[in-house]
Amino acid sequence: MSPSKKVGILGATGTVGQRFILLLADHPVFTIHALGASSRSAGKAYKDAVKWKQSRAIPANVKDMTVKACVAEEFKDCDVVFSGLDADFAGEIEMAFLKADLAVFSNAKNYRREPTVPLIVPTVNTSHFDLIPQQRALHNLKKGFIITNANCSTTGLVVPLKALQDAFGPMSHILVHTQQAISGAGYPGVPSLDIFDNVVPHIGGEEEKMEFEASKILGGVTADGKEFAPLNNMTVSATCTRVPVLDGHLESVSVKFVNQPPPSVEAVYEALDKYTCEAQKLKCHLAPEHAIVITKESDRPQPRLDRDNEKGQAVTVGRVRKCPVLDLKFVLLVHNTVLGAAGSSVLNAEVAVSRGLI
Ligand SMILES: NC(=O)C1=CN([C@@H]2O[C@H](COP(=O)(O)OP(=O)(O)OC[C@H]3O[C@@H](n4cnc5c(N)ncnc54)[C@H](OP(=O)(O)O)[C@@H]3O)[C@@H](O)[C@H]2O)C=CC1
Ligand SMILES: N[C@@H](CC(=O)OP(=O)(O)O)C(=O)O
16 A cells, blocks of 8 residues: 555544544555544534543543534545535535535435446445546546445445355345434434433434345445446345444344255355455555454344444454344444444545555
């Protein structure tokens, strides 16, 4: 990788923004150059603007940086812009940054469904970067582009699904039930009187996002590099719930394969264990050694015990067993603010640098 790319972080004071700061503070390729947030924070020193909620202290090289307004002119020197913006404002701001010919890596939902915007989980579908020339041509850009990463629950789901799809062919039906951490709702997030001693069986828009995004991510790009080819024959049904866990989304998944008879439990474990991706082959800094960590203990994975596997960049899978309704079922765990958010963006950007897009 070429040395020292200047990066900006939009939404730097938020839950995802704080993860960006931790992942980038001593990064070998990216140097934090500019921080942006709302007008409530702009003009303040970062340490005074942020409600820091991480167990590690604010990095020394960041705490006195002045937070800027999220206007493209203030970030024009940046080689990369990471966005952890509130989705209510991300649409307009990220489009202005794209039009200013900046390379934007967004966590927000706003552009995930756009026909020329790659929706990339870095351990699954970095091949979707192939659409960047088409996007640049459409917007008349020289070096800028926008890519998004997926919804945090979708991110956890598609990593083992990709391993199974590669090994055993397409799947026709996916049932998934999530138990999502409160950090997924940002700060201050879910009121304590709603979540303490409780489970909330609804997260607005989450099920629809999972049901759409998995097909785009697990699909391909057409041979001319101009369009995505989503999987049209895979149906996903999601039920999403919020549970009193700080970080880490747990998901119970059942799958049905097109090819029958389905693989054995042992063959599934082997396929999950062997799975590798482009980010690993490129030896990217944040690439996990194992994209999928397998737990064979009967009571794992668990959020508190397994969310930091591979520094939060892996999906942990366990309890693979036969399903009496579909073919097979298993439990997975994803760190929602690392691989599910900032960790995906940074690893996507590392791949983009290796591919010469930045
Ligand atoms: N939390 C998670 O697990 C995941 C979150 N996401 C997505 O990432 C994004 C950020 O989420 P999260 O960090 O949880 O949200 P937070 O609410 O914690 O943070 C939002 C950030 O946006 C900034 N902001 C708010 N309004 C404006 C504005 N008008 N102009 C500029 N900046 C503004 C805030 O700045 P200020 O402090 O000044 O108000 C803050 O930095 C969202 O789009 C979310 O959907 C995606 C995957 C997972
Ligand atoms: N909705 C997710 C977090 C999130 O913000 O997702 P998205 O980026 O898809 O809006 C959660 O609550 O855990």
